[in-house]
Amino acid sequence: MNYVMVCTKNRRLQTKVNTLQRSRKGSLLFISRKIIRKAGMHMNKTAKKIWDITTTALVVLVVILATLLVGARFIGLTPFTVLSGSMEPTYHVGALIYVKKVDPYTLEAGDVITYSISEKMVATHRIVEVVPDEEDPEVIRFKTKGDANEAEDGSLVHYKNVQGTPIFTIPYLGYIANYIQNPPGTYFAIAAAAIILLLIFLPDLFEKEKKETDEK
Incomplete structure (x- = not known):
């Protein structure tokens, strides 16, 4: 009888230990997922910030070149x-x-x-x-x-x-002007401008599509 009671207590104790271990594992897993999620969000924000800076720099460069090569004619x-x-x-x-x-x-x-x-x-x-x-x-x-x-x-x-x-x-700006004014430089300039515009609006399109998918 005593043996049976001891076994029962041991089983209950082991069950509690297992439950506690599972609880700890679950908590650790939850914390790990939370940390990973936060890290991912931070990385996404950093990547977006780098992307925004890069595209802004490209736009500024294009505007400056356009002003120097074309805008001067207006004055x-x-x-x-x-x-x-x-x-x-x-x-x-x-x-x-x-x-x-x-x-x-x-x-x-x-x-x-x-x-x-x-x-x-x-x-x-x-x-x-x-x-x-x-x-x-x-x-x-x-x-x-x-x-x-x-x-x-x-x-x-x-x-x-x-x-x-x-x-x-x-x-040195004349080298760029001379290249752009004559093929294939003209085609390259048009393609580069199109790519820059695509780079600017592409993240917004992806974000909009992601929001629509999440809402569904």
Whole structure:
């Protein structure tokens, strides 16, 4: 009889121990899941913050480039890429110069002008001499020379071919402008803009879809 009672007590004690162990395991599992969930939420917030910073930086970069390459035209400036070293060290190869229209009659020796050589080609050189027309005093031409050139240019520049005078320059930006303005750079720029827009709106679309799924 005593043996039976001892066994029964031992079983009850073991049952309590097992119950306590299961309870502890359940509590630990619950705490672990809670910690993992919080860590996951923290990681999601961190990843979203990094994503937002990255996309914002890309948008700012695109806006700056668009302003420098296109927006300048709205304030009367025309950008041109320096393709040769004839004006070194004043204007370096690959720089982007911003040209403002000017009254040709106000120009004098020492001024730098940007002028048309042909329908699709322009040059930027310094005026060496203003040459009035012998027959028509209202017509003037300019003798020009590149700062890095030893000799003056072979032909005179007619005043009607003057595009303007450079007012400031940005080094190396001309490489980007020249690349974007010509295929395949143009297609690459369009594709890059589309990808950036997709990156901006994609997380919101996923989040909206997730909310709709959770509600169902």
